[in-house]
Amino acid sequence: MTPVLELQNVSVAYGGIPAVTGVSLRVAAGSIVTVIGPNGAGKSTLLNAVMGVLPAQGSIRFNGRDLRDAGVEARVQAGMSLVPELRELFASMSVEDNLRLGAFRHRAEGRAAATRGLDAIFALFPRLQERRRQKAATLSGGERQMLAMGRALMARPALLMLDEPSLGLAPLIVRDIFHTITELRRTGVAILLIEQNARAALQVSDHGYVLETGRVTLQGPSSDLAADKRIVELYLGHGTQ
Amino acid sequence: MDPTITLILLQDGIVNGAIYALLALSLVLVFAVTRVVFIPQGEFVAYGALTYAALDAGQMPGSVWLLCALGAAACGASLWTQRRMLPPRALARLLAGTLGIPLAALLLTRELAPLRPGVLVQALLALLIVTPMAPYLYRVAFRPLAQASVLVLLIAAVGVHLAMGGMGLVLFGPEGSRAAGFSDGSLDLGSLTVPGQSLWIVGLTLALMLGLYGFFEFTLYGKALRATAVNRLGARLVGIGTAQSGEIAFSLAGLIGALSGILIVPLTTVYYDTGFIIGLKGFTAAIIGGMASYPGAALAALAVGVLESFSSFWASAFKEVIVFTAIIPVLLWRSLRGGVVEDEE
Ligand SMILES: Nc1ncnc2c1ncn2[C@@H]1O[C@H](COP(=O)(O)OP(=O)(O)O)[C@@H](O)[C@H]1O
Ligand SMILES: [Mg+2]
Numbered sequence: 001m002t003p004v005l006e007l008q009n010v011s012v013a014y015g016g017i018p019a020v021t022g023v024s025l026r027v028a029a030g031s032i033v034t035v036i037g038p039n040g041a042g043k044s045t046l047l048n049a050v051m052g053v054l055p056a057q058g059s060i061r062f063n064g065r066d067l068r069d070a071g072v073e074a075r076v077q078a079g080m081s082l083v084p085e086l087r088e089l090f091a092s093m094s095v096e097d098n099l100r101l102g103a104f105r106h107r108a109e110g111r112a113a114a115t116r117g118l119d120a121i122f123a124l125f126p127r128l129q130e131r132r133r134q135k136a137a138t139l140s141g142g143e144r145q146m147l148a149m150g151r152a153l154m155a156r157p158a159l160l161m162l163d164e165p166s167l168g169l170a171p172l173i174v175r176d177i178f179h180t181i182t183e184l185r186r187t188g189v190a191i192l193l194i195e196q197n198a199r200a201a202l203q204v205s206d207h208g209y210v211l212e213t214g215r216v217t218l219q220g221p222s223s224d225l226a227a228d229k230r231i232v233e234l235y236l237g238h239g240t241q
Numbered sequence: 242m243d244p245t246i247t248l249i250l251l252q253d254g255i256v257n258g259a260i261y262a263l264l265a266l267s268l269v270l271v272f273a274v275t276r277v278v279f280i281p282q283g284e285f286v287a288y289g290a291l292t293y294a295a296l297d298a299g300q301m302p303g304s305v306w307l308l309c310a311l312g313a314a315a316c317g318a319s320l321w322t323q324r325r326m327l328p329p330r331a332l333a334r335l336l337a338g339t340l341g342i343p344l345a346a347l348l349l350t351r352e353l354a355p356l357r358p359g360v361l362v363q364a365l366l367a368l369l370i371v372t373p374m375a376p377y378l379y380r381v382a383f384r385p386l387a388q389a390s391v392l393v394l395l396i397a398a399v400g401v402h403l404a405m406g407g408m409g410l411v412l413f414g415p416e417g418s419r420a421a422g423f424s425d426g427s428l429d430l431g432s433l434t435v436p437g438q439s440l441w442i443v444g445l446t447l448a449l450m451l452g453l454y455g456f457f458e459f460t461l462y463g464k465a466l467r468a469t470a471v472n473r474l475g476a477r478l479v480g481i482g483t484a485q486s487g488e489i490a491f492s493l494a495g496l497i498g499a500l501s502g503i504l505i506v507p508l509t510t511v512y513y514d515t516g517f518i519i520g521l522k523g524f525t526a527a528i529i530g531g532m533a534s535y536p537g538a539a540l541a542a543l544a545v546g547v548l549e550s551f552s553s554f555w556a557s558a559f560k561e562v563i564v565f566t567a568i569i570p571v572l573l574w575r576s577l578r579g580g581v582v583e584d585e586e
Contacts, residue, residue, distance in 0.1 A: 051478070053474070053477075069325040069326050070326065071326075071477075072477040072478065072480075073477060073480050073481070073482045073483075074326065076477075076478065076479065076480030077480055081478075082478055084474070084478065088472050088474045088475035088478060089472065089475060090467070090468045090471045090472050090475055090476075091471060091472070092471055093464070093467065093468065093471060097464055097468075100461065100464070101461075101464055101465060101468050101476075101479050101481070102479050104461070104465060104479045104480045104481055105479070105480045107461055111461075151479065152478075154479075155479065155480065
């Protein structure tokens with residue numbers, strides 16, 4: 001079966017300075033793959049390149065299709081969604097408007113279809129329903145993360161990419177977010193999850209990659225990685241919760 | 242100063258202010274969505290007015306040829322930028338949009354212009370000829386610069402303004418024109434006589450503002466445009482094409498500019514370069530409103546119109562000076578408050 005996403009030898013540079021070098025990675029349909037690594041390893045750079053926000057070298061194939069010439073909008077149209085590190089919400093617009101715009105890809109289906117999608121998101125994140133008329137700017141950090149994920153899910157993507165969804169959130173909310181990620185598995189969406197919280201990421205994922213200074217240094221089934229001595233020492237040992 | 246004169250000046254100010262308000266709104270819209278300061282707005286006013294006047298005189302307006310040329314240029318530019326990704330349906334839409342519309346305008350004008358089909362048809366035809374120039378200009382001059390800084394976009398806008406000003410002289414000649422209004426009647430309100438055209442101006446302005454409000458507040462495309470203005474990357478991430486948003490914003494600005502010209506040409510003689518000073522007053526209002534707030538810009542535009550009409554009564558030689566000087570205290574106040582429109586990224 002063709003993987004949803006397949007990267008071969010992908011490199012990204014900022015003005016000549018490499019940030020990601022020769023990364024190869026695959027995400028099978030319906031699976032959760034995580035990329036872990038320290039701050040500054042190039043994780044966000046990699047995701048942004050996959051989404052087309054940054055130009056990249058190497059091959060990026062999505063459902064078997066080469067995305068070389070596709071812009072961000074075309075990738076969304078093809079079924080990718082990214083929840084970026086900075087969330088990029090429409091701050092001065094309401095929660096509901098943010099979510100409805102998430103379904104922009106399906107605009108031809110009309111408002112009623114979008115409303116059904118909205119109800120599904122509200123079932124997943126009841127907090128958003130309570131706040132549906134509020135402006136996105138007034139939300140708390142956890143709610144903003146829920147809104148960003150909800151907005152991405154409104155597109156009903158084949159691949160959902162999450163850039164550090166737990167960043168800056170209180171431990172209880174982090175648990176909720178990871179719980180939601182496992183819930184999403186049932187909808188069949190493939191997930192590429194980027195995290196510094198290696199323990200939680202390896203728990204919810206099927207397969208993991210370790211990225212260090214722009215290169216993949218380790219990869220394997222998540223349960224193996226979680227037991228790997230080097231990982232335990234570097235990411236799961238004392239000091240990291 | 243007796244109350245009648247005050248009322249007349251006030252009425253003048255409101256009518257002019259309504260036009261400035263429309264222009265200010267479209268400037269804010271274009272800036273918010275594309276970061277382009279739309280200096281050529283004034284040329285759209287002049288083109289709209291002069292195209293309508295030519296049709297009113299039963300002549301073929303020269304602007305129709307410019308429309309064809311711009312359409313062809315936009316077609317070429319878009320074929321080039323989208324050369325690697327152009328499915329057949331998109332190609333068909335591109336050709337219809339950039340070649341079909343000018344051709345239709347050309348044929349319609351050929352048929353209708355000699356017949357002098359009446360103000361309404363002439364106005365619609367003038368809108369059809371002038372409005373699409375704005376999205377074509379966007380495709381040719383601004384879309385390739387989408388990643389550039391506000392300053393570079395401003396320079397491009399000045400370039401387009403100069404080019405369109407020169408073309409205006411070529412197409413319409415140096416003489417001014419006037420044309421028939423939408424209504425010859427007038428409304429008597431005690432000592433005040435309100436010309437029918439003024440009512441048309443205020444009425445259409447209000448209708449257009451309500452329409453825009455509805456568009457931005459209640460339609461998905463209107464919200465998509467707002468989203469692009471609020472967070473460009475966020476908009477791209479949900480699949481809203483910034484190029485399409487820019488094109489819609491420019492189309493609205495072109496429509497508003499052309500309509501403003503059609504509305505004023507029955508009241509005042511319009512020359513090929515008259516639009517600039519009118520656009521500049523809309524710009525003044527937009528700046529007072531901070532280039533970001535629609536109600537702020539509209540209110541400021543009314544104030545600019547009233548200020549202008551009163552200063553033309555008291556010190557007519559200085560009326561432009563007074564209006565444009567009004568910007569200085571506002572800018573000072575804004576910069577002291579720190580509420581400057583910043584360049585994102
Ligand atoms: N906009 C940028 N311009 C230049 N260098 C950048 C930019 N963004 C990130 N970098 C550099 O690229 C490297 C990878 O960054 P990033 O992808 O954000 O890492 P991570 O998400 O793993 O923390 C870092 O060394 C960072 O300094
Ligand atoms: Mg990061």
